[in-house]
Amino acid sequence: MTDTVHVLVYGSLDSGVTDSLRVGCFVEPLARLGVEVRSWQSFADDLLGGGVRTGATTAPPSGDFLRDSGLTALAWADVVTFRRWRSTHLVCTECESVFDREPELAAHVRSAGHRTIVPDMLLRPIVDLLASHPELLGERAVVYDADDDILDYPDWTGLGLAARRERDLILSILAIADLVTAATAVLAERLRPHTRGQVRVVRNAVDPAWYAGGPEPDLPGDPRVVYHGVPVRLRDYEVARPAVEAVASAVAGLWRVWLGAAHESRVVGCMDEVRPWVDGLAAFARALVSVRPDIGLAPLLDEPFNRAKSELHWLEYAMAGAPTIATAFSGPGPYDVIRDGVDGLLARNKAEWRDGLRRLAGSQTLRHELAGRARERVLAEYQADKRAEEWADAYHWAAEHGGRGALPASRATVPL
Numbered sequence: 001m002t003d004t005v006h007v008l009v010y011g012s013l014d015s016g017v018t019d020s021l022r023v024g025c026f027v028e029p030l031a032r033l034g035v036e037v038r039s040w041q042s043f044a045d046d047l048l049g050g051g052v053r054t055g056a057t058t059a060p061p062s063g064d065f066l067r068d069s070g071l072t073a074l075a076w077a078d079v080v081t082f083r084r085w086r087s088t089h090l091v092c093t094e095c096e097s098v099f100d101r102e103p104e105l106a107a108h109v110r111s112a113g114h115r116t117i118v119p120d121m122l123l124r125p126i127v128d129l130l131a132s133h134p135e136l137l138g139e140r141a142v143v144y145d146a147d148d149d150i151l152d153y154p155d156w157t158g159l160g161l162a163a164r165r166e167r168d169l170i171l172s173i174l175a176i177a178d179l180v181t182a183a184t185a186v187l188a189e190r191l192r193p194h195t196r197g198q199v200r201v202v203r204n205a206v207d208p209a210w211y212a213g214g215p216e217p218d219l220p221g222d223p224r225v226v227y228h229g230v231p232v233r234l235r236d237y238e239v240a241r242p243a244v245e246a247v248a249s250a251v252a253g254l255w256r257v258w259l260g261a262a263h264e265s266r267v268v269g270c271m272d273e274v275r276p277w278v279d280g281l282a283a284f285a286r287a288l289v290s291v292r293p294d295i296g297l298a299p300l301l302d303e304p305f306n307r308a309k310s311e312l313h314w315l316e317y318a319m320a321g322a323p324t325i326a327t328a329f330s331g332p333g334p335y336d337v338i339r340d341g342v343d344g345l346l347a348r349n350k351a352e353w354r355d356g357l358r359r360l361a362g363s364q365t366l367r368h369e370l371a372g373r374a375r376e377r378v379l380a381e382y383q384a385d386k387r388a389e390e391w392a393d394a395y396h397w398a399a400e401h402g403g404r405g406a407l408p409a410s411r412a413t414v415p416l
Contacts, residue, residue, distance in 0.1 A: 005392075005399045007037045007143075008077035010123065011086065020281045021204050021312075022083065022145055022183070029388035035395050043073040070126070074136065078399040081143040082173050085150045085166045087117040088124045093162040117162060127172050134176070134403070141402035142197075143395070144173050147183035147204070149190055149308040157305075158232060179398040186332050187308040198401075200394055204310050205387035206378065210285035211319045215292035221255020221272065223294035223361055226322065228313070230277065231264035236306070239299035239327060241270060243353035251361045257291055288320045294367060295360045298326035298335060299353075309334045314344060318378045323370035325356045343374040 007030075014024030027037045074080070090099040094114040099105040102121070109116055130137055150170055153163035174180065177197040182188040185201050192199045225244060227237055237258075248254045261267040262276035278287040296317030300306040311334050317324045326335040328346035338344035345360065347353040360367055 003034060005035045005078050005395050006076050007035055007079045007081055007395050008040055008073055009037060009081045009083070010040050010126070011083055012041075013037065013039050017279075017281060017284070018084065018147055022147055023081075025205070025207060025281060025384050026388045026391050029385050030392055030395075033388060033392035035392050038073075038076070040070070040073050043076070044069040074140070077140055078402070079141045079143055079395050080130075080137070081145060082127075082177075083145045084148065085163055085170055086120045086123055087162050087166065088120050088169060089165050090119055090121075091162070091165070092116045093159070096161065117159075124169060127169060127176075131172055131176050137403065139402040141178040141398035142173070142176050143179045143181065143398050144177040144191075144195070144197075145181045145202075146187060146191065147310060149187060149305050151190065151194070152305060154303075154305050156232065156235060178401055178403065179394060181394060183310045184308055184334060186334075190308060198397070202387065202390050202394060203382070204312050204315065205382050205384040206285075206315050206319055207281075207384045208319065208379065210282040211289050213286050213289055216290050219292050221257070221294075222253045223251075223364075223367070224255045224257055224292050225295045225297060225357070225361070226257045226259060226288075226291060226293035226317075227297040227299075228259040228288065228316070229261070231261040231267055234261075234264070234266055236300050237270075237297070239301060240297050240325075240347075240353050240357075242350055243347075243357045244297070245270075246354055247357045247361050250358070254361055257293070259288060259291055285316070285319065288316060293317060293320050293322035295357070296320070296322040296324045298324050300327045300329075300334070302327065302329050302333070307331065307333045311335055311337045314338055314374065315378050315382055318343075318371065318374035321371055321375070323360060323367050323374065325353070325360060328352075338374075342370075343377050344370060 009023055012019045013027060014020040023037065030037055087093060090102060090105050091097065092105065092108055092114050093116045095112070097108060099108065105119070150163060151167060153160050155161070171194055174191065174194040177195050179197050180191050180195050180199045181202045182191055182199065183202070183204055188199050188201050229236070244256060248256060255273065256271045257273045257275070258267050258271045259275045260277040262274050268274050275287070275291060278284045296313065298313040300309065307329055314324045314326060314335060314337070324338065324344040326338060326344060326346055327333070328335065328348045335346060338346055340346040345356040347356050
């Protein structure tokens with residue numbers, strides 16, 4: 001192994017928010033810390049001439065090509081990282097229709113107009129191969145990273161059935177992992193029983209540069225109370241909704257804003273202003289700043305899946321200049337990091353939601369004080385450059401301890 005640690009990531013580095021938050025935003029700072037990160041796909045692109053293969057008549061990659069690009073990627077790597085979960089079955093995740101061949105699924109999606117998770121037909125063979133032939137890994141390490149409770153996705157997310165189909169695959173990866181990284185302490189404890197590797201908490205991070213710009217001019221409302229999330233999160237917004245509506249009826253000018261659900265009728269019906277979701281970390285951050293949040297809402301139902309969520313809403317509102325009022329869970333939960341009354345407010349019941357929101361709506365001074373202290377703390381503890389140091393330490397540790405996760409149980413208890 002060279003002084004530079006080579007981290008090979010299966011999947012995208014930045015195609016979605018979760019990929020970007022856990023991988024993509026750290027590529028450059030990690031390079032400065034002696035960690036080079038590449039996706040598995042990038043090696044296939046290199047063999048195709050930088051991804052320039054075009055034209056309808058060009059033959060798809062053959063089995064030999066896939067083998068060669070895979071072996072090239074593995075030879076380069078010191079650490080192989082897998083993330084979250086991927087659909088590996090020929091199933092339409094919208095209607096649950098099952099297919100024998102990929103073209104049949106593709107034809108179904110086109111004709112039905114369904115939005116399905118694109119199946120990954122390589123991941124299972126790769127994991128099976130590494131599990132059954134550990135000599136292919138040699139001293140290379142396997143890292144598994146998660147920022148949701150991927151072993152217990154509830155049906156209300158719309159992904160419950162699809163995730164349960166992949167549970168055995170996730171357990172297989174956890175079984176060979178040398179290191180498991182999780183976004184929260186609750187999630188780390190959920191995953192710990194399923195791995196022989198070390199488990200670390202590496203929290204999410206933000207980059208102040210994402211939050212450049214300012215609010216749109218002439219926005220209505222004072223104060224503007226903002227919630228952001230996809231439409232399915234209306235079930236969580238209901239935790240705060242009675243308080244929001246009670247305070248809105250008592251405070252002239254209060255304006256309810258939802259960012260992320262512009263065409264959902266149930267959301268439109270309970271908001272004064274609804275904006276569409278914006279893809280990309282920096283683009284979303286700018287959109288959040290542009291809607292001028294005076295108060296940020298972070299309600300969650302107190303249930304197992306949500307307890308493993310991260311404090312990301314608090315980070316985002318703080319960087320956008322808004323104080324957060326969030327759910328306080330009966331046990332450990334995502335917003336335990338908030339110091340109640342210091343850099344945010346916590347609400348345990350309907351009365352506390354109503355009282356806290358009333359205090360924030362009635363005092364610009366309180367809003368500025370809480371938001372200012374939250375921003376100071378986020379800048380001190382959650383910047384991407386700082387978190388990159390934790391990732392670099394984790395990857396260096398993994399590279400030095402490759403092969404641990406696959407050891408027999410009798411040998412895997414050696415003190416770390």
